[in-house]
Amino acid sequence: MDFLQETGILTRQSGVSTGTKWQAGEGADIASHSPVDGKLIATVTGASAAEYEYLVKTAEAAFRKWREVPAPRRGEIVRQIGDALREKKQALGRLVSYEMGKSLQEGLGEVQEMIDICEFAVGLSRQLYGLTMHSERPQHRMYEQWHPLGIVGIISAFNFPVAVWSWNAALAWVCGDVCIWKPSEKTPLSAVACQRIVAEVFERNDVPEGVSCLLSGGREAGMWMSADGRVPLVSATGSSRMGQSVAATVAGRFGRSLLELGGNNAVIISKDADLDMALIGTVFGAAGTAGQRCTTTRRLIVHKDVYERFREKLVKAYGQLRIGNPLDEQYHVGPLIDKAAVETYLQAITACREQGGRFIVEGGVLEGAGFESGCYVKPCIAEVRPDFPIVQTETFAPILYIMPFSTIDEAIEIQNNVPQGLSSAIMTLNLREAEQFLSCAGSDCGIANVNIGTSGAEIGGAFGGEKETGGGRESGSDAWKAYMRRQTSTINYGKKLPLAQGIKFDI
Template sequence: MTQIIDIPALLSDLGIQETNPAYSTGLAWGGEKNQETRTISSPTDGSQIASVRMATAEDYDHVVTTAQKAFMEWRTWPSPKRGEVVRQIGQKLRDNKDALGKLVSYEMGKILQEGLGEVQEMIDICDFAVGLSRQLHGYTMHSERPTHRMYEQYHPLGVVGVISAFNFPVAVWSWNAMLAAICGDTVVWKPSEKTPLTAVACQYIIKEVLEENNVPEGVFNIIIGDASIGSQMAHDGRVPLVSATGSTRMGKKVGEAVGARLGKSLLELGGNNAIILTENADLDMAMRAVVFGAVGTAGQRCTSTRRLIIHDSIYDSVKDRLLNAYAKLPIGNPLKDTNLVGPLIDKHAVEAFLNALEAVKQEGGKVLIGGTVLEGEEYATGTYVTPAIVEAENSYHTVQEETFAPILYLIKYSGSVDNAIDVQNGVRQGLSSSIFSSNLLETEVFLSHWGSDCGIANVNIGTSGAEIGGAFGGEKETGGGRESGSDAWRVYMRRQTNTINFGRELPLAQGIKFDI
């Protein structure tokens, strides 16, 4: 496959070397002599991009120790001063948006527009965090005791561990790191071993800001390793909060390990997201949301649309529209502007895609379109597939699971919107949900406390593409964590209630008498 951009020049601009160190403490790199390495190849064309050295347990201990030491100073900086550092990081990301977005696309396989959009998310969260740095507020309460005042405040927590997944190789780090930074925490980031080069690039991008502002070494750290490093982090009592994004299986292991030591975990796990199309839906608007939600990032988003719950009166019309749209999907090199669907991350993902389709057929599902691996010179990596549409029942075991691939299940419902909501809620995951309807009664039921049980519930927009201003996360097996906007910052801090007696007597609460 002919490369559309000058990859060597791109890597050079972003500081990527032929073989990259195993860790960074923001101002210094380490692990350059580690024997174990991993070669990173692009799912786009199969070319080897670069190699990374894999961190050892000793490397991890050094990074966390450095982060602990940095925290002792960083927590004393006024939050607006920390916010100024984050503002400058945001500007550096603006300056490097094009290059970093291209590397995200090339290393991960999402189309360039999505790669650029991911970097824009990083810029947006920096802007959000800068404003938040002057708003880390608590509350004041009236005391039941005379001449007493009560209030609460939030203090920095410590070292925050971040484990990110391949599908958003940089944005999820920024959601956590920028909020944690303005809260006074230090961050140790373990990027996915499938997409570590974008993480390395981020460390080079922010290094100049850290140096110019005399930020202590160890505030922003990365460590490149396999699952053993993540396990070490989860069990480490020096890391009071671990934020982990990935599969439900991985999240359960992290949550169990962190919980056993009574630490805090922020889990962003699997989604089995549905869009409900009622008989009152605007189908012209809905189709764009459905197709983007189902095939965007080749179905490798936690918010990807996996189930489409359609009123029986419009089912055939919707099916025809989707088949027509899918037949025209441009699939190929994600760096080519005209393509809307890129490759899956690797051949293991392709295998999972094919296995899921075979399994759902065995259960009675009918594949209407797609489900093949593309062949030819342009698709020589074996990671390009045709997105599939399957007629299915919500009760099928395959439908109940999250397959991280572009499979859209069509599910028919009849009667009222309550029946559709029951179908939508009838899975173990609870991340994102959506309804398309112009009927206010239907949409309000969907948003009521007996409506969608997901952490995200949208009306007349799809399940995918959340803004950073709102808290992001889900319920049930999605993990219950919240990142990004709203008051998600609170998880990165420890909460403290304060009572001040400004009188000369000591009345006890609840009127208790205790005279000595």
Template sequence: MLKTLSQGESNTGFAAEIRGLLARLDVPAERYSGGSRIVRTPLTGEVIGEVAEATPAEVTAAVGRAQAAFEAWRKVPGPQRGELVRLLGEELRAAKAELGRLVSLEVGKIISEGLGEVQEMIDICDFATGLSRQLYGLTIASERGDHRMMEQWHPAGVVGVISAFNFPVAVWSWNAALAFVCGDSVVWKPSEKTPLTALAVEALFQRTARRFGGVPDGLLTLVLGGREIGETLVDDARVPVVSATGSTAMGRKVGERVARRFGRSILELGGNNASIVTPSADLDLALRAIAFAAMGTAGQRCTSLRRLIVHEKVYDALVGRLRVVYASISVGNPVTGDALVGPLIDGAAYDAMQQALQAAAEAGGTVHGGERIADAGPAEAYYVRPALVEMPAQAGPVVHETFAPILYVLKYRAFDEAVALQNGVPQGLSSSIFATDMREVERFLSAQGSDCGIANVNMGPSGAEIGGAFGGEKETGGGRESGSDAWKAYMRRQTSAINYGLNLPLAQGVKFDVDDGGLNP
């Protein structure tokens, strides 16, 4: 049984609904009851589960199983590995409604976003299935006669995946779908705030494995817990690749620890993303794009819009309209109503938001919104009105990422000034420009423009369409996941030269002739 709600907690029936969803997804009841880690929904603050956390010894054992699974799985031909991922996509399609709703209930997302996250998983399974027949190497011209040189890619080994609460399952799938078709096994540590969706995905993978047949035990292993569990996974030398999504502070620790043992990190970290609005922008289009980019998911996306850089000629027209939108946007429970902005994940997120707004006001900013909405939900839930903050300069909290719906607005005069503001923060994930002047668009996309891993035109800074590689530069970590050639991060490169002749020419014209008593002419 799930924990009985303590006095003052609001029981809206979500716990019972979640039990039903987990049962339909074949998650054993003992996996989400009776453990030491309490799970709450941000929608109401209600307890929705209790999970057992792994011990460091159990993580070490899990890596051992994953290593054995890798040694078997790497022998399976790539297209057959792709069939496993194709079947996983089928299971996700069949369970989309249940898993999507579970995402919304555990994270507090609007229903369409919960469903969209599962669709993203389906899409990456489709991509990875095709990729399983396209793990291409190269044939390289050799300077030596009767020689062939080639490059090929081999599975890397065990891949450790550390995912964040805001996309509890989609980001896992970006990593796991590619890792599986590349011949790797996966040990997954989800956010301690969102273990239930991870348990559901584990169950769907087990369904898939039974359909496929012959999947080695340990190909996917789930380890639940907090920092100590993550550190044990990161420090294990049998895990050559660690993909970690989270804060820059977390990523800096992960990167250092993995580098210490010469492992490889795929880091997806902070994103203090900006959009530039030029005088030629379509303001109606910009307004709609800005609203979703800044307020969607209650500002808890790594690609959320956090800085808006507006030309002085259109500043008053655009920002005046934005103030109206911010004052009227619907905030509340997106599962039981039609609100567009749901809750923050927890009280710590609310406190961080309030501290940032206070710092902005002290730095001369004019704050619109940002207050907690008491009647939007129970006292244990944290519903806030998104904040629009007009700043005199890019300083103080503006250069730091606060994982909350705060949009700082800055004014610019010259285009180069706007680009300098865009690039003048430590983070480098995503960016965008609203313009119909193609010279400004092309300059923004050039080597002299945005320094981010993602640069969009006439849309917000979102970058989750799976066909493209996702990731950023600077303190965002430099990692790439999902589409394009991101698959190479889950494999090891090998260059080979083959001599099919009778002579032994050396490269660069080096001569080293040895007379061993007649064998050398």
């Protein structure tokens, strides 16, 4: 496959790098099988504890140099990374699609997100601003400034194998930080390809080794960073259970964690909704990426007056979904990441039936020609009650739960009554309903949309959620502040030293 050659993927390679330099990878082997066809793509060697120590020491040395580079110059280098990603967009997008299983258009879209965040970071590099405050003391000036933290550890998930890393890395780099990236062991090759692209740009610009480090490995590699006091910030994307472990470990050493965890996202369909528009947002939100987005639509709350009509539209639309090789653009839905995910999908369907759910679109595993990997499943829909335990749980698969409501207050209560709080949406042409949904008494999620679905977010806004989603914010807005430390400074330009609050201390 040409895209493997273009991204430099070898049959066997190291996943441990400080930039242009690659270590042997003396840890466990990580085999990357494509869920598209079940074939082994390549084997990556993970890091040993000794190699991790080498990465950290190299990163520490690099930070002392990188923080002194003017922020606009750091931004210019990140701009060049964006250009390099443009050149490799087709090849990298195909690799992401083949290794992870998402559709080609989504794979290309993920690379475009990387390009977009680089552009955002370039502008940000000239806007790392603080405030100037008036002092209560004469001939004094107060101001705040922001300094880089140091090493930022990034733990990314398989469903967005490159984009979420770039959200963190691009911002961290312009802020003056250095990064150690621990990618998902399910998608190590996409990370290797990104490291090579970045390393070429850094080498051209004489950026020291260690500004971008790659740490391939299993759970233990993430825990090394979480427990390491030399890593002041750990940004982790994954399950809520994983996030609890990371947060507890990092907090135990007074470090910072930035968490992007589970979602159990709902769309409310009002009786005043444009049902055709709502249908598009719902189907893509529920079936896109085979239900493996943290922003996937998992619950559909439909007003009783339009419930039957919308359910009929939804069933008809699901009947038109085409499932198959994600590299072929005629297909809407690709495979789940692996057979373990398929088993979780089947267990959720069984649990739903046992709890009283009724499937109006049946699920199941696809077999036969084109489905040899055993990872292709049918997107399905079940009528449920909102209090079913399975409905309270995030299942990373294309299972949509549908339920009716009578009043907007009831719908919002159902929407909020789950442990997770990432993304939410309401489909309505009723201004009062829309404003209530967006008010402090409305959605309790970090993302709340009107007349668009739950899935998909622009890099200009801060991305993240509340409750068991972790509370972190990445990407746009002022998310950059997570990667820096705030310092308040007071300058006395007078000839006396008055104390604050008028305190007298004569000696």
